[in-house]
Amino acid sequence: MMRIENRMQSFDKELQDMGLRTRHAMAKAMEAFMKDDKELALAVVEGDDFINYADESINDQAIEILTLMQPVAKDLRMLIGGIKIANDLERIGDYAKNIGRFVIKSKTVDPRFREEIVNLTNIFLNNFDEVLDVMEKRNVKEAYRVASLDDDLDMEFKAFTHLLADNAEKNDGFxxxxxxxxxxxxxxxxxxxxxxxxxxxxxxxxxIDFG
Structure with a gap:
């Protein structure tokens, strides 16, 4: 029977891999949006199954370790936190899939709005790269700093919705x-x-609750 240290390493690696796969999905979804590439968008939609599978696998591993191996407090927190992280990654994967579906169904997008969405996504991807680094290194000080980067994304989102509202009349509705x-x-x-x-x-x- 595999020792708990090995099982925890395997659990952590799958979590890191899921993070990278999720990042890849969002980047590909944005590339599909930028190029209006419906084939790439379809690949993003279909690829979401792999992210969902990783989420289920991480949950299953955690339950098995909890049931069979009596983990100490540090490992227990890793398992519980890992399940929640996997759920967050799965949700981010869903958002990438939603963008893919939009590209498949949509007509052309106003270039100015397209540019704004790409800018918004680039802010997210840059922030998410730092989140993945925090996941790997588990640096608490960095976790606080990286969480605060989301303020930039929120500001950009508000600016974009105001832009859409300002142009609603010219574009026959919102x-x-x-x-x-x-x-x-x-x-x-x-x-x-x-x-x-x-x-x-x-x-x-x-x-901690960053709101």
């Missing part, structure tokens, strides 16, 4: 679908912030 895409990216940022909360919990045992 483009709700574009707002939904932007909202997906903004919510993906919220889930990134949640991951920072869980890293602090895993390392320190403290429950």
């Amino acid at each position: 483009p709700f679908e574009l707002t939904t895409i932007a909202r997906n990216i903004e919510r993906a940022g919220d889930h990134s912030k949640n991951i920072c909360e869980q890293i602090i919990y895993i390392v320190k045992g403290q429950h």
